[in-house]
Amino acid sequence: MTAAREAVRPKTGRVEMRDIVKRFPGVLANSGVCFDVVPGEVHALLGENGAGKSTLMRQLYGMYRPDSGQIIVDGTVRNFRSPADAIAAGIGMIHQHFMLVPTMTVAQNVALGLPSGRGPFTDTKGVSKEVTRLGNEYGLKVDPDAFVWQLSVGEQQRVEIIKALYRGAGLVILDEPTAVLTPQEVEDLFTTFRTMLTEGHSLIFISHKLYEVKAISDRVTVLRDGQVVGSGRTCDLSQQDLVHMMVGREVKDPDPRPHTPGPELVKMQGLKAMGDRGLEALRGIDLSIRSGEILGLAGVSGNGQKELAECLAGMRKLSSGKLLVEGHDMTNATVNERFDRGMAFIPEERMRDGAIREFTVGENVFLHDHMSKRFRRWIFLSFDRMREHALSLVELFSVKTPSLEVPIKNLSGGNIQKLIMARELSRDPFFLVAAQPTRGVDIGASEYIHDSLLAQREKGMAILLISEDLDELRGLSDRIAVMYEGGIIGIVDRGSSTVEELGFMMAGVTLEQMRKDGASTGKACP
Amino acid sequence: MKGLFSLNVLTGVLNSMIALATPFLYAAIGETFAQTAGVVNLGVDGIMLLAAFGAFFVTLMTGNLWLGLLAAAAIGLAMGLIMALISVTLKAEQGVSGIGLYMFGLGMSSLLFKVLVGTVKTVQGFQPVSIPILSTIPFIGPILFNNSVLVYGAFLLVPLAWVVLEKTNLGLKFKAVGQNPAAADSLGINVVAIRYLAVCIGAILAGIAGASLSISLLNLFQDDLTSGQGFIAVALVYFGGWSPIGVLGGALLFSAVNSIQLWMQVLGVNLPASVAVMLPYILTIVALMMTANRARQPAALNKPFDRSEN
Numbered sequence: 001m002t003a004a005r006e007a008v009r010p011k012t013g014r015v016e017m018r019d020i021v022k023r024f025p026g027v028l029a030n031s032g033v034c035f036d037v038v039p040g041e042v043h044a045l046l047g048e049n050g051a052g053k054s055t056l057m058r059q060l061y062g063m064y065r066p067d068s069g070q071i072i073v074d075g076t077v078r079n080f081r082s083p084a085d086a087i088a089a090g091i092g093m094i095h096q097h098f099m100l101v102p103t104m105t106v107a108q109n110v111a112l113g114l115p116s117g118r119g120p121f122t123d124t125k126g127v128s129k130e131v132t133r134l135g136n137e138y139g140l141k142v143d144p145d146a147f148v149w150q151l152s153v154g155e156q157q158r159v160e161i162i163k164a165l166y167r168g169a170g171l172v173i174l175d176e177p178t179a180v181l182t183p184q185e186v187e188d189l190f191t192t193f194r195t196m197l198t199e200g201h202s203l204i205f206i207s208h209k210l211y212e213v214k215a216i217s218d219r220v221t222v223l224r225d226g227q228v229v230g231s232g233r234t235c236d237l238s239q240q241d242l243v244h245m246m247v248g249r250e251v252k253d254p255d256p257r258p259h260t261p262g263p264e265l266v267k268m269q270g271l272k273a274m275g276d277r278g279l280e281a282l283r284g285i286d287l288s289i290r291s292g293e294i295l296g297l298a299g300v301s302g303n304g305q306k307e308l309a310e311c312l313a314g315m316r317k318l319s320s321g322k323l324l325v326e327g328h329d330m331t332n333a334t335v336n337e338r339f340d341r342g343m344a345f346i347p348e349e350r351m352r353d354g355a356i357r358e359f360t361v362g363e364n365v366f367l368h369d370h371m372s373k374r375f376r377r378w379i380f381l382s383f384d385r386m387r388e389h390a391l392s393l394v395e396l397f398s399v400k401t402p403s404l405e406v407p408i409k410n411l412s413g414g415n416i417q418k419l420i421m422a423r424e425l426s427r428d429p430f431f432l433v434a435a436q437p438t439r440g441v442d443i444g445a446s447e448y449i450h451d452s453l454l455a456q457r458e459k460g461m462a463i464l465l466i467s468e469d470l471d472e473l474r475g476l477s478d479r480i481a482v483m484y485e486g487g488i489i490g491i492v493d494r495g496s497s498t499v500e501e502l503g504f505m506m507a508g509v510t511l512e513q514m515r516k517d518g519a520s521t522g523k524a525c526p
Numbered sequence: 527m528k529g530l531f532s533l534n535v536l537t538g539v540l541n542s543m544i545a546l547a548t549p550f551l552y553a554a555i556g557e558t559f560a561q562t563a564g565v566v567n568l569g570v571d572g573i574m575l576l577a578a579f580g581a582f583f584v585t586l587m588t589g590n591l592w593l594g595l596l597a598a599a600a601i602g603l604a605m606g607l608i609m610a611l612i613s614v615t616l617k618a619e620q621g622v623s624g625i626g627l628y629m630f631g632l633g634m635s636s637l638l639f640k641v642l643v644g645t646v647k648t649v650q651g652f653q654p655v656s657i658p659i660l661s662t663i664p665f666i667g668p669i670l671f672n673n674s675v676l677v678y679g680a681f682l683l684v685p686l687a688w689v690v691l692e693k694t695n696l697g698l699k700f701k702a703v704g705q706n707p708a709a710a711d712s713l714g715i716n717v718v719a720i721r722y723l724a725v726c727i728g729a730i731l732a733g734i735a736g737a738s739l740s741i742s743l744l745n746l747f748q749d750d751l752t753s754g755q756g757f758i759a760v761a762l763v764y765f766g767g768w769s770p771i772g773v774l775g776g777a778l779l780f781s782a783v784n785s786i787q788l789w790m791q792v793l794g795v796n797l798p799a800s801v802a803v804m805l806p807y808i809l810t811i812v813a814l815m816m817t818a819n820r821a822r823q824p825a826a827l828n829k830p831f832d833r834s835e836n
């Protein structure tokens with residue numbers, strides 16, 4: 001066994017953060033936060049978008065240095081200068097946005113930065129073996145020789161955890177590890193966590209999904225505006241208590257008023273398109289959406305939802321088929337023509353397709369609108385009017401930002417999403433494609449986004465809601481279409497199907513097959 | 527009679543191809559290191575010029591070629607440190623700082639030459655060393671195994687660089703820092719240090735490339751001795767898809783055309799000289815257009831790293 005292997009017995013004791021203060025220009029991200037973890041427990045960290053969770057954890061992982069306060073590992077005060085110091089102290093972190101090198105193999109990503117058993121040469125074989133062994137031990141199956149770009153999001157997540165385990169992390173920080181996973185993948189992940197706990201690891205778990213926090217954690221701490229507003233044992237706190245601490249008020253489930261949708265606005269006929277890897281990603285999609293209707297699109301990620309959204313947005317070429325919007329043929333329309341026709345998009349990859357990282361909040365608000373007459377004075381842009389418009393949107397959607405002048409990359413994930421949503425809705429579109437609009441978004445903001453979607457529905461907008469969150473889909477959609485392997489496997493009306501039925505369809509079983517099987521076996525089990 | 531004549535020409539063409547490829551190999555392999563780690567150094571030509579002068583001048587003064595070579599490497603290192611300081615630490619636009627470095631090298635080498643040497647002089651450069659037995663192989667022996675040490679070094683550098691980039695931990699770090707510096711940083715890799723190292727390796731090799739011109743191939747110095755070879759070397763990195771093997775292919779292709787062009791002039795083929803000289807460059811542009819494949823390009827090329835931005 002190599003030297004790296006010896007270190008793998010978790011040996012991190014109690015970790016404590018005391019009175020942590022961290023300031024960014026214009027923001028007090030943490031003000032006097034106390035937080036601790038003991039071996040063998042899961043301590044959940046909750047809070048709205050921008051509450052300061054990631055910032056707190058980055059200090060524990062040595063990426064930022066606290067302005068004041070102490071980090072104490074096993075009774076000694078530590079002063080982490082870089083992640084290398086934190087790793088040496090037995091701390092590992094899985095980041096909100098994955099930290100992998102896509103052009104390298106899994107084994108290479110794991111070996112990166114560590115001394116190798118073969119002197120200057122990378123010990124690819126040895127590392128591969130160890131990756132496989134860790135995978136078997138903790139239920140993290142992944143091919144060590146596959147390139148990371150070939151992996152699904154769930155597999156990439158596993159690589160991240162293996163990276164931490166391989167480095168012998170006793171305490172593993174998990175910053176929203178479940179945000180991008182399917183329910184089944186979350187189950188598997190939790191099984192892994194339980195194995196880790198029995199081996200003596202401790203975990204810090206960040207999530208916006210309260211039932212996950214209830215399911216896995218022993219203790220909870222809630223942050224609001226950079227301060228601890230409550231903490232305690234998970235079993236003593238109900239979901240309502242947690243919501244109350246986080247948001248400071250009650251949050252209700254979406255409740256669409258019944259109403260009759262209007263005429264058909266959008267018609268997709270036999271849409272076909274190729275995916276990134278040269279395989280057919282869409283194999284003939286037929287869907288129609290009526291005015292005032294939310295059509296939900298369910299499916300396990302990678303079954304063509306992303307490609308469909310891109311085709312509708314004009315960012316991916318259709319190989320055949322036809323797209324009609326209000327009777328106009330938009331099959332080959334440019335992105336701009338689509339905007340002009342009243343189409344709007346909330347992309348899944350918001351940092352790549354929805355915003356420009358380096359641009360300020362204000363600039364990102366009028367990205368599309370720079371051509372519009374409203375913001376033009378002769379050939380120049382009218383910055384005053386743009387500012388006014390941006391300010392009103394920031395206020396209306398309560399986007400948390402120190403000013404319009406900060407680069408958007410400094411906002412927390414949820415606030416970026418709110419801003420994109422605000423921008424798209426402010427253009428009064430009549431057809432909106434919303435891909436994973438509440439992924440990584442806190443409860444309060446999710447409620448706000450849901451309410452906005454429902455309000456637009458009542459105003460007669462046609463909405464395609466792509467989501468992996470079945471509760472969200474069932475709560476908002478008038479109809480739900482399920483995608484499987486690039487096609488639509490079934491469409492169900494609101495309230496007419498159970499979560500199980502949707503789950504079966506997502507796994508490729510059609511409604512007819514289900515009814516037949518159900519009839520023949522006569523529905524077993526109570 | 528005619529057959530003998532063309533065999534002679536072929537030997538000549540191949541001989542000069544090997545020689546001409548030498549500075550490209552050093553410079554382009556060096557640039558491959560820098561770019562793999564995410565830094566485009568457009569100042570290669572400037573480094574080559576100043577180092578070529580340094581090597582020439584030190585050799586002229588001391589008569590010691592190895593001291594000349596050392597001077598070239600030292601000048602390369604110094605200029606590499608400047609480039610790294612500007613583009614990695616101060617996070618300035620890499621293209622602009624590279625051009626600045628080029629202008630500095632161009633002007634400084636010319637100035638020093640005028641002040642310290644003044645007239646055209648030549649030095650006794652590195653002499654061909656024939657390798658026992660191998661050099662007696664008919665035809666390829668004299669071509670491949672009767673060259674100066676710097677030529678051997680250039681060709682040995684290719685497999686060496688390949689092993690470093692593909693097989694070692696250090697190579698892995700170079701790639702990680704060029705593809706996703708945030709990921710490297712999160713594993714405790716010192717992104718700044720690795721980029722400094724890559725830029726400096728590249729600059730030292732660019733310095734040796736300059737020396738290979740002034741104390742091995744041409745054995746003299748004059749204004750703008752490189753006539754833009756450093757820029758071609760940067761293009762070869764793109765052409766070779768950031769791989770030492772690809773760079774070798776590109777360097778050989780470019781030098782082959784160049785060498786044929788030279789021999790055509792020697793043999794008095796009826797082609798205007800200026801057109802002939804243009805050929806290799808036109809070839810570079812065409813080849814770059816045909817091989818343009820950004821898929822392998824380091825994702826963080828040209829992007830400074832700042833931890834606080836994620």
Ligand SMILES: Nc1ncnc2c1ncn2[C@@H]1O[C@H](COP(=O)(O)OP(=O)(O)OP(=O)(O)O)[C@@H](O)[C@H]1O
Pocket residue numbers: 024025027028029047048049050051052053054055056096400410411412413414415440442834835836
């Ligand atoms: N590098 C930075 N520069 C400036 N401000 C920052 C930076 N990182 C975070 N902030 C600000 O600090 C605050 C806390 O951000 P943080 O990312 O910690 O929130 P979070 O609780 O993780 O939110 P989310 O749930 O959206 O991930 C936010 O207001 C954010 O805009």
Ligand SMILES: [Mg+2]
Pocket residue numbers: 053054055096175412413
């Ligand atoms: Mg966060």
